[in-house]
Amino acid sequence: MFGKKESYTYANLKTLDRLDTFIGVTSNVKGNVNTQGSIRIDGQVEGNIDVSDSIITGPNSLIKGNIFCKDAIISGRIEGNVNAIETVELQTGANVSGDITCGNLIIGKNCFFEGKCHMSGKEQKL
DSSP states (O other): OOSSOOOOOTTHHHHTTOOOEEEOTTOEEESOEEESSOEEEOSEEESOEEESSEEEEOTTOEEESOEEESEEEEOSEEESOEEESSEEEEOTTOEEESOEEESEEEEOTTOEEESOEEEOSOOOOO
C-alpha cells in the first residue's frame, strides 16, 4: 500500500494533500463516524459517515449506512444513501445500493448502482 501509487481522480488535488482519517482494511467500525477534513476507508463501517470534505472508499470496503460529504470517490460497496455537495465518482467495481444526491455524478465501467439519483445543481434556464 505505501509503496504503490493510488490513482484517485476527481479529488486528487484536494484530498491527497490532507487525508485526515484512515480506516484500514482489517478495521470494523460499528457506530457513526464524524470527521472534519477527508477520510479513506478500506475496512468496514456500520453506521452513518459525516465528512466535511472528501471520502474515498477502497475496493474491499463495505459501508452499511448513509454518507454525507463534499466529494466521494467510491470503489467499494455502499449499502445506504450517498449525499455529496459536489461530486460522486463511482470507480470500476463500485457497488452502491441506495440513492445518490450530488451536484455531479461520474460512473466508471463495471459499476453497480441500484437506486435513484438526484442532481442538486442549479437549474439551467433555456
